[in-house]
Amino acid sequence: MTSSLANEQNQYDEWLKNKPREIILSPKTVSKECLVNSLNGPLFLVNSLNFLEITNFDILTKIDSKISQLNNLTNLVLEGNKLKSIPGT
């Protein structure tokens, strides 16, 4: 991981620890690598989250099932990614 990417990741992780109510992620605001790392765990620990927007990532085809832990979510936007459906688990 490059130093700039490491810095970005650290800043992002610190921000998540503040339990924000809104998270908006797009290629304009965060790198793909940072997004992938976030979706592997830390994001879904922010159970204070009301608004989550992840848009226009062509690499985004998977989100962890832990999204169901965000039980205070009122607005979810996953527009413009590469998501596909699967049979029920």
Next chain:
Amino acid sequence: MNYIFLDELGNLTKLKYLNISRNEIDSLPDLLFEKLICLQTLNVEQNKLKTLPNMSKLACLISLKCGSNELNQFPNSLCEKIRELGGSPVPIFEGGTVHLSEFNASHNKIQTLPGIIERLVALKSLDLSFNQIETIPVQLANCAKLKELNLKHNPIKDRRLYKMIEQCAPKKVLDYLRTNLPTKNNTDNKGEDEELSDFRKKTDDQDKFTVRLQFNSEDKFVVLVSKLIADQRKIAACIIHQMDLSNGKMLKKFLAIQTSNG
């Protein structure tokens, strides 16, 4: 290949707004909407969906956008659970997605609309353009709040209706449908239908452009037109024979019937 666990979204019971548009989703889990009872806005536009799961429990749904998919059926689950409460002088509906106000299913492959669409009593905006719809149920006229109606680019069989639709005249379309709504008194309506059927049998081969004014009772004036006239544009002029308008009341009714229904 990685996928989103869409059925896990069904556990987000406080969700009010869900937008999964512009992806490559070809199906949604059957029970996705079972628990999303707070959902107000749902946007699944621009995916590859052929059907939608049961949405009858989305009691708070106000806006549904499912355009630009591959839907081959109207989502009947929107209407099926809506019921009219009896015992009220004014019709009151409850259940299902009774609050649905905006519905866009343009650019799909829908072929038929169900008559029960009339149960969507809160519907203000309906866009079903660019589908494969051939007939519009007259019951659509019962959606009293409908102000924005787009049915363009459908293979509507009724030529007159088709022209009204292409001219973007929602009020005219609904008025036209309303004239064909069955009346509550089924006996009277049945009599008129039989009369019209008999009339058309006599006129279709003989006088092709025929209008008959028939005064059935003191309060009822019936206009019978041959099928060819019904499919034409409005009549510009008409010469009437053997009509006694010396009675002032009759003259008044005759003049009124010319301006009714546009």
